[in-house]
Amino acid sequence: MKFEIKREVLSEVLNNVSKLISSKSSIPILQGILLEVDEDELRLTASNNSETIQHSIPVDGDSVEVFKTGKVVLPKQIVELVKKAKKKVEFNLEGFTTKIKSGKSVFELNCLDAEEFPKLPEVNTTEPNLRLRGTQFSDLIKKTRYAASTSETRPILQGVLFEIQKDCIHLVCTDSHRLGQIKQTCENSSELRIVIPSKALDDVLKTFDLSKDVELFAKDQMILLRNGQTIYFSRLLEGNYPDTSRLIPNDFKSEVQVDRKEFLNSLERIKTLADAADNGKGGVIKMHVNGVLTISTHQAQTGKGRDEVQYSSLEGEDDFTISFSAKYMIDALKTVDCDEVVFKYQGDMRPFLLVPSEQKSYEELQLILPVRTT
Template sequence: MKFTIQRDRLVESLQDVMKAVSSRTTIPILTGVKLLVNDEGVTLTGSDSDISIETIIPTVEDDKVLAEVEKTGSIVLQARFFNDIIRKLPEDTVMIEVRENLQTFIKSGNAEFSINGLDADEYPRLPQIEEEEVFTLPIDLLKTMIRQTVFAVSTSETRPILTGVHWKIENNELTFVATDSHRLAWRKAPLDNNHSHTHNVVVPGKSLNELNKILDDSQEPIEMVLTQNQILFRTENLSFYSRLLEGNYPDTSRLIPAESKTEVVMNAKEFLQAIDRASLLAREGRNNVVKFSTIEEEAVEISSDSPEIGRVVEKVQTQSITGEELKISFSGKYLMDALKAIDSTDIRISFTGAMRPFVIRSLDNDFILQLILPVRTF
């Protein structure tokens, strides 16, 4: 195997596949990156058996030569060393050659490295996925949907199913739900093509976070293929495989109140900034509790106190308050996460009582919803 390649493009692809490489794997070869070189280009693969990422660097792209292949072949190289070497090479191009006994020679300018390779035939094969039904979304929409929900997954392994985002495909709509049992994030989007089947799967939050880091913002489509235990995300030069979580996701639809006793409409940015200020003191406490009270027709009071530090009180103007008077306490962090995810100028907050979950919706669209459980303090 011997080829010359643009160093910056190789660095970029390595950064992507490294997100799937774990140093703590029980399978030694998975600490490496697999390189497969053929006449079409250079394919890099990284995997930790939960996530597998494959990127392709074509020989020519947009009339620009990215790689010149002298001899095809494959090799597995230690990911950490290979990545560090390529990043620090002096020139814009790098030549890589596999010689006897899998010795791999790397040259760029006056810098030369020789590192031990591993037999690529020993590297596990990527999951074989039957493509019965392919779903597509614009990349930027998928990224937005992930960002608006994945923060609410559970970080505790006591209920593994809650560490993932529940995907439901029904009536040509894709719905994401994430909850850690203290809050819930819900986002819906229409699918472009007709899909007759209903699908329910749970995608690990870790996989979605890594996918979001790799994907560039673009309106290009991304294909998604589902099987019983795997999901594949595919763009022109990227394939991202993730295992699905096993088990049944809880029915979260009954958590969302159908009616409310108090409704507040206000500017999301002003509310977020007030909660942020109140959290400065709340953070010193163990649970970051902020108190919220309706005080007059068009204003609410945000307050927080820490016995060791002091107290903060702020009055925030609203656009409208309807229904019963209300005093409620909640996690400032959870509310800030929800407000950042909603991406809306104005929001409607619907309360059903001081000890019942409350719901935040965008005034602009009904495709997003955030739900938070209150904290008992009053």
């Protein structure tokens, strides 16, 4: 293996794939980066055992020039080394030692055998199950993933359900206290029902170029996402995702429309009162609607607070009180892009909905369970 490459080209890719490497990994080879050099492309692969990312660099004869093909696993120090290198970097593999020259500097890195790096699963990537614009893909995740459970008790709830039908995609995520759901029409997708771990979705958003399309392929208990020159593999969560359709109410006693930002600011103001012991959850907020929307809280240690938000319209019952977690309400409000949100109430101990005042290209809703305060 011998090639020369422009520093910035390689550095960007190394930086990207290395995000998946954990220095705590107990498998030494997974602390390195697999480098494969062919006539027509360089491939860099990193894996944390449940997720794998691979990025290709086409050999164009300008930024990359290949003299001899080959493959090896580089130690993770390569990331910093290339970042600090001069304009051009030359790689030359001899045995398991890679000689790296840049300017007057010469490094000899101890490397590992490429054959020992876990093989990527073979997935047919001609027909994706789903194709979305990058921004669309990140929007779908943003509006659901926040509701994933962080508890180990029901692992399936740590993921986001992707239900893909012929002409529509349906995402649901719930930790059983709150739920985010989105439905969007799309073309040429093929039927699928999978649960993607929320951590994998976080990693994907960190590494993908959202100006490019995202294609999704699923096979057995694996998913492959393709984005430009990057492909990303993750295991899927196994088990039955609960049927959440019955949870979404249709009948409401009252619908209150309010300015999203103003409501959010009020809640964040009130949330500051929460004790440090509350871990930023912001405690319980009581909301009273009667001519105006009043939110209040009482924290034994710190004191109490109250704020008012004028609502822009109300339909139905105009005198009710409901209590909820400040954090849940703030998280849900943050997922909405609209200027105004509608709060849909069906009783003080029944789950309530938060929806944008105008549904755009997709249909979204956030559901929150109230808190019993007496």
